[in-house]
Amino acid sequence: MKFTAEQIAGILMGDVVGNPDAEVSKLSKIEEGTEGSLTFLANPKYKHYIYTTKASITIVNKTFEPEEEINTTLIKVDDAYLAFSKILEYYNSVKLNKTGIEQPSFIAESSSYGDDIYVGAFSYIGENVTIGNNVKIFPNSYIGDNSVVGDNTIIFSGAKIYSETVIGKNCVINSGSIIGADGFGYAPNEEGGYNKVPQTGNVIIEDYVDVGAATTIDRATLGSTIIRTGVKLDNQIQIAHNVEIGKNTVIAAQTGIAGSTKIGENCVIGGQVGIAGHIVIGNNVKVQAQSGIARKVKDNEVLQGSPAITLSDYNKSYVHFKNLPKIVKNINDLEKNKWE
Numbered sequence: 001m002k003f004t005a006e007q008i009a010g011i012l013m014g015d016v017v018g019n020p021d022a023e024v025s026k027l028s029k030i031e032e033g034t035e036g037s038l039t040f041l042a043n044p045k046y047k048h049y050i051y052t053t054k055a056s057i058t059i060v061n062k063t064f065e066p067e068e069e070i071n072t073t074l075i076k077v078d079d080a081y082l083a084f085s086k087i088l089e090y091y092n093s094v095k096l097n098k099t100g101i102e103q104p105s106f107i108a109e110s111s112s113y114g115d116d117i118y119v120g121a122f123s124y125i126g127e128n129v130t131i132g133n134n135v136k137i138f139p140n141s142y143i144g145d146n147s148v149v150g151d152n153t154i155i156f157s158g159a160k161i162y163s164e165t166v167i168g169k170n171c172v173i174n175s176g177s178i179i180g181a182d183g184f185g186y187a188p189n190e191e192g193g194y195n196k197v198p199q200t201g202n203v204i205i206e207d208y209v210d211v212g213a214a215t216t217i218d219r220a221t222l223g224s225t226i227i228r229t230g231v232k233l234d235n236q237i238q239i240a241h242n243v244e245i246g247k248n249t250v251i252a253a254q255t256g257i258a259g260s261t262k263i264g265e266n267c268v269i270g271g272q273v274g275i276a277g278h279i280v281i282g283n284n285v286k287v288q289a290q291s292g293i294a295r296k297v298k299d300n301e302v303l304q305g306s307p308a309i310t311l312s313d314y315n316k317s318y319v320h321f322k323n324l325p326k327i328v329k330n331i332n333d334l335e336k337n338k339w340e
């Protein structure tokens with residue numbers, strides 16, 4: 001799909017400087033621009049590239065004034081970075097704007113769906129599933145019995161949604177995600193083995209939640225595992241049974257959260273963090289990457305380390321960590337001199 005500079009300027013409420021009929025059909029970095037591509041300049045460090053870029057159209061701030069001859073058509077806006085983000089969002093929505101039900105696919109007769117949905121080939125939708133309007137379900141997806149998917153939600157190829165799962169509006173479930181698998185529940189028996197504890201609950205995902213690729217969210221033993229509105233989950237995160245994650249919390253890749261832990265609102269949790277089970281983490285907490293959390297955490301704490309301590313204490317302690325060999329040598333020298 002091609003867009004002219006004039007059309008893009010209309011979307012962004014910007015001004016064209018150059019050829020209003022210049023056409024683009026792809027996006028690029030300014031230093032990698034080619035004919036027919038759209039790029040942007042927001043960071044002054046990249047300013048020199050605007051004089052050499054081969055991109056057909058470049059979005060710039062209104063304050064930008066060229067100091068040399070340029071070949072690219074400019075679109076001047078108040079905030080070039082924000083404008084380019086808007087174009088990315090628009091481009092993505094056009095690219096994903098599929099409708100219809102491809103074959104072969106299976107939708108149980110007892111299920112219902114709204115208007116303008118897309119169901120990709122080889123997808124399976126079980127009994128009594130309710131799907132809202134403008135939902136996109138890409139090929140090879142599975143949605144189990146009695147599940148609910150809200151309006152405008154996108155489920156990418158290969159996602160597996162187990163039975164009784166509830167997914168809200170405007171969510172994104174990326175490829176390879178598994179939502180609603182059994183939680184890790186086993187009880188030791190007299191023979192030295194383990195009996196499986198049935199996991200009879202479900203998963204509830206509220207509105208505007210993003211779930212990264214290959215992230216797993218286990219169903220509750222009883223009740224629900226709950227992901228609140230606005231939560232953003234990176235790839236390859238493990239969320240165990242009966243966990244609750246508060247509104248607008250973001251979690252980076254490879255973090256693992258053990259069962260029945262409650263995480264508050266507006267938290268920021270770095271990659272490869274391990275969080276023990278049955279603890280409570282407050283609101284507005286920040287956890288640095290590769291930390292281990294094994295205790296209750298109060299609101300507004302900033303933690304690092306394993307086991308995690310406050311960031312300020314960690315930084316003070318680290319000064320001593322890296323000097324330990326020198327400190328030990330000094331102590332040994334003192335002990336040696338003491339007896340001489």
